[in-house]
Amino acid sequence: MLSQTLKYAYYPGCVAQGACRELHMSTQSLTQALGIELIELKKAACCGSGTFKEDSLLLEDTVNARNIALAEELNLPLLTHCSTCQGVIGHVDERLKECQTTKPDYVSQVNGLLEKEGCSPYRGSTEVKHILYALVQDYGLDNIKERVTRKLTGLKCAAFYGCYLLRAQKSMTYDDPFKPEAMENVFRAVGATPVYYRGRTQCCGWPLSSYATNESFKMAGMHVQEAIEGGADCIVTPCPLCHLNLDSRQPEVEKVIGKKLGLPVLHLPQLIALSLGISPEKLGLDRHIVSTKSVLEKLGM
Template sequence: MLSHTLKYAYYPGCVAQGACRELHQSTIALTKALGIELIELKKAACCGSGTFKEDSQLLEDTVNARNIALAEQLNLPLLTHCSTCQGVIGHVDEHLKGCQKTNPAYVEQVNNLLQKEGCLPYRGTAEVKHILYALIKDYGLEEIQQRVTHKLTGLKCAAFYGCYLLRAQKSMPYEDPFQPEGMENVFRALGATPIYYRGRTQCCGWPLSSYATTQSFKMAGMHIQEALAAGADCMITPCPLCHLNLDSRQPEVEKVIGHKLGLPVLHLPQLIALALGISPKELGLERHIVSTKPVLEKLGILVSR
């Protein structure tokens, strides 16, 4: 058992409280079951999902320096559960920490803008960490394994890391950004079988979806088809934007590629929580566009009629 309670400044982001409310719901359920304390940063702003810098790098840095400063005020790590949020905020944190050494005038410029809005300054004292790596590095896979009450034996899980989680920051201290094993190791700890396929570390196509919809859906369809061909029962993602393109838009993807897919796509906290015995309803699994019933039936959680 852990000798102390883990505590984080929780940055839920926008999508997990809107189109993917089940992600916020399942994150709260999972952390509560594991005894992890979350203090939600209710005054935090949208990270911009990488769009702010198209207009101004200073804008992106200042908005997210404020988000980080909110966690610093609590003297806690900033916890994300969205790869895009992690990539953007983590990159800003990495950039500003570098500037503290090489270009302190830039950090001062950012803090002056924060001060004008009555915000606390960025100090560079907090760590920005995705829940995947908080669970692996801080909580521990052995500890999670001990808490499993419903082993996911026989379930074949295809990880979809996407791009932001792995390659938005210059330094990836937790694993190889091109050959990651973090999610697969989580699957093994839960009793599930990892499925490997080519597209698991590639872009889901979401960033293209607003101006090149067909190309975006073709990308998503290719990844889903590859996972199905490799024998996957489901796809697991650590990013709600990936989830939107892979699950919510899967019926539209099917029309574009001309093939039926029907692959359930789960959020990472949902999968872990199922292994801890948390009910599908508490995890919002009924909210998915592609039915999760085949996954629940395979696990014996839902009996087919």
């Protein structure tokens, strides 16, 4: 059992408050059930999903230094449930911490811009952590097992990590960036069976979707087909942008590849919360484009 309540500065990101509202819903339901306290950073800005630096690295660093500084004001780690946000904000944090030693004038420039806007300075005093690793490292798999009331026995889950979570930062202290196991270990903890397939650590194709749509959809279709061929009942992802390309756009993907897919795609918090006995309605499982009915039927729900 945990000796104390875990507390985080919660950065929900844009997509979880819009197109993937069910991710925000299920994160709140899950953390409440586990006794994890989230303090939402309501003044936080969009991380830019990697696009700010195309115009200005200083812009990306300043916007996200401000996001991190909001968490530092609370003396808490910044927690996100979006792999893209983790990759972008985590990389900025990593870069600025390094610059504090190698390029202190650059950090001063960033903080000067923050000061002009009346914002707290970036200190480099906290960390940026995805909910997956907060659950595995801070909460602990054994503690999750103890809270399971509905084992997901027989459910075959294919993890889709996405690229930002694994390889956006130089150092990856929580998992192997090329052979990760964190999500598969979570699946085992809640009674589900992991499905391994080639595409689980590759890009979903989302970054290509605005200018090379067919190529993006072909990538997504390839990953979904591989998961189906591996016997998966569903894909589970820790990234709402991956979810959009794999779930919300799956009907369009099917048209491009000329094949019917119909594989449900769950957000990681939804899967864990199901094992804790939380109702599908409370987790927004009715909001998906690809119906999650087959998953619920497999679990006898």
